Amino acid sequence: MTLTPKALMILAALTLAACQNPDRYGAGGDGGAGGAGGTPYVDTTGLGDPSDPRSIAYFNQTVGDMVHFAVDQSTLSDQARSILTAQASWLNQNPGYAIIIEGHADEQGTREYNLALGARRAASVQQFLxxxxxxxxxxxxxxxxxxxxxxxxxxxxxxxxxxxxVTVLSVGAGV
Amino acid sequence: MKLIPRLQSSALAALMALGLAGLSPEYAAAQDGSPPRIVIGPGVIEPMPIAAPVFVDEGGAGELARDLSRVVASDLVGTGFFREIPENAFISRITAFDGGIAFEDWKAINAQVLITGAVQASGDRITVKFRAYDVFNGQPIEGAALQFAGTRAGWRRMAHKVADVVYAKITGEGGYFDSRVVFVSESGPKNARLKRLAVMDYDGANVQFLTDSAAIVLAPRFSPSGDRILYTSYETGFPRITLMDVGSLKRRTLEEQAGTMTFAPRFSPDGGSVVFSLERGGNTDIYLMNLASGSVGQLTNAPSIETAPSFSPDGSQIVFESDRSGAPQIYIMPTGGGEARRVSGGEGRYGTPVWSPRGDLIAFTKQNAGRFHIGVMRSDGSEERLLTASFLDEGPTWAPNGRVIMFTRETAGAGGQASLWSVDITGRNLKQIPTEGPASDPAWSPLLP
Structure with missing residues (x-):
């Protein structure tokens, strides 16, 4: 299946909850375009053809939507910088997408500290982009x-x- | 009715002598004429034997008479300071509330305290009275008698109030059974956990859900009067502090500044302010909001993570968690902000400090060598003691009397699940709180009015 960008946008608008609520982990799990994690609760039908370099699927899989961090750290490794450089290049060529950067932590650490740490990681990616x-x-x-x-x-x-x-894309700039 | 027992001087002395090392309850048999007393101090743990026969049915009570006596006994035995003599060991029965007590029969089975009660039900109204006896002296325990009325639906609270009075008279400590716990009820797999707010009695009974599971909810906290709850919700799409009225379930989002995240809220002791964390541009600091005016002041200003603030009971200081030294540690600052002093000093990482309602101790989560602990230390950081150890223990909350701590324990692995546990500040009596499904983030209410 090959979708034109216009068809993709319509499909995305129909199947995704757009950007009113960026929490793609909300009940029903249909709030965004999903990462490459392959988690079953993310609706992948609107991600487009991964062979289409302008699709979200291409971004997620080929460019790479995710960077990783050392324990307690939010500094970007060389590998992370390389992925984010490619992300920025793609995002600059595809200005129609809005971006939510999700920061996550592992289960070591308290709930509060990990929330703050996830925010640090998301901000680190945002600053680099x-x-x-x-x-x-x-x-x-x-x-x-x-x-x-x-x-x-x-x-x-x-x-x-x-x-x-995780750099999560959704259709429509100016969220 | 008087619910607050007068502390006797010896009990006060025991309280003041409460050293932190090697605490254990002991009781002295009361042959010398003094009332039965559990003294908190170094010594052998020997739970005090009590008898709690079925309450006398004074009309229309039915099963309620037994249910009431069961909850009273369960509260007391659950503290670890009492053990119940089984009913089949009883020699005599209590058939009339004001009838004579055959003390020799209760002495013969070694009951030290006898708790008698009666209940009368009429329609939806029930009247409960009780009297506790010092068996060895053959006397009612002074102040351990009560009569009150309420609705049938509130019967468990009446039982908790009876147990609170008995516990307070015998230990010299405040009661804590007539209290509630707000928590997060969990379901679903680990990578897509559904969470909803719920409230229950301290013993896990009477669960009521406060939200659905449409959005992630975290770390609820009761107001000092128990009428409101603060928590963090993803309802708007971003983590935001939400204030809920427990009676009406009406809720509103506090402090919705675009590009920020707010979390880790707690009420001030007067209930008029909220101390919380606000994250902007990746940096988390501590702020204070006046609920009436909405005005917000910034209390910390550092590039490190400052979170998990908790007031001292007198409202003058705030204990919090910061990684300004490189790893999370516990600090105390004046309520107006300003210079903070570090109080945690041991190895490992410290978080989620919570000031005891008595003001003497700070409970915390500690992570060290791949294990999590719940611990307590004095507010100057001295006399740290770890009460628990597991793969993941976190988020302590204090019982209203400052004697018991409830917390979240989570098991490891793909099938890992959270559950609620409590432990005495002596480190004894560790036990799981029964909940229907997985549960996390408990927060204890004050003693109910």
Whole structure:
């Protein structure tokens, strides 16, 4: 299936709850365009064809929608900077998308501290994207703390994947 | 009716002597003519034997007579300071509330305290009275008698009030059974947890849901009078502090500044202000909002994370968590803001400090060497004691009398689930609070009026 950008926009508007409520983890799990985590509660029907370089699916899978962090840290690794540089380049070429940057923490640490830490991580990504020319008006940040792990095991292999910031796209700039 | 027992001088002395090291309850048999007393202090733990026969049905009570006596006994035994003598050991029965007591029969089964009660029901109204006896001296325990009326639906509260009076008379401590706990009821898998606010009696009974699970809700807190709840909700799409009226369930979002996140709220002791964390541009600091005027003042201003603030009971200081030293530690600052002093000093990471209602201790979450602990320390950071250890224990809340702490315990792995636990500040009597499903983030109410 190949969708034109216009058809994609209509489909997205029909199937997604647009940007009124950026919490894509709300009940029903249909609030946004989803990350690459493959979590079953994210509606993936509106993400477009991953072979279409202008699709959200392409952004998520090929550019990479996610960067990871060391324990308690919000500094960007070289690998994270490389992914974010590619994200910025894509976002600058596709100005029609609004951006929510989600910050997440692993389950080590208290609920409150992890909320603050997730916010730090999201802000770190946002600041980097701004330096790469992405308009701050397109971006919002949100922290989920340790509330939405990507991996559910309780060892470092999972924790490392859960300490993340995810760049989530939705249609329509100027949220 | 008088619910607040007068502290006797010996009980006061015991309270003041309450050292933190090696606390344990002990009781002295009352053959010397003094009333039965559990003294908190170093010594052997030997729960005091009590008898709580079925309350006398003075008309229309039916099952209520037994139910009341069961809840009274359950409250007292649940403290770990009492043990109940089983009914089948009883030699004599209590058939009339004002009838004579065959003390020899209760002495023979080694009951130290006998709790008698009566209930009369008429339509929706019930009247409950009780009297506790010092068996060895063959006397009613001074002040341990009460009569009150209420609705049938409120019968458990009446039982809790009876138990609170007995507990207070015998330990010299305030009661805590007639109280509620607001918490987060959880369901669903670990990566898509559904959360809703609920409130229950302190023992897990009478659960009532306050929200649905459409949005993530976190860390509710009762107001000092128990009529309002603060919590963090994702209802607007972003984490925001929400204020709910418990009676009407009406709620409103506090402090909705675009581009910020607000969380970790707690009331001031007078209930008029809220101390909380506000995050802007990735940096989290502590703020104070006056609820009547809406005015907001910033209390900390640092590039580090400042969160989890909690007032001292006199309202003069705020204890909070900060990672300004590199790892989360506990600090205390004046309520107006200003210089903070670090009070946690041990190895590991410290968070979620909560000041005891008695003002003497601060409870906290500690993370060290891959384990989580609930602990207490004096407000100057001395005499730290860890009360629990597990894969994940966090978020302590104090019983109204400052003797018991409830917290969240979560198990590891893909099937990990949260549950509510309580522990005495001696570290004894660790137990799970029964809830229908997984539960987290408990917050204790004050003693109900």
């Amino acid at each position: 701004i330096t790469q020319g992405v308009s701050s008006a397109r971006m919002k940040t949100i922290s989920y703390g340790k509330e939405r792990p990507l991996q559910v095991c309780s060892d470092e292999g999972c924790y490392a994947q859960n300490r993340r910031a």
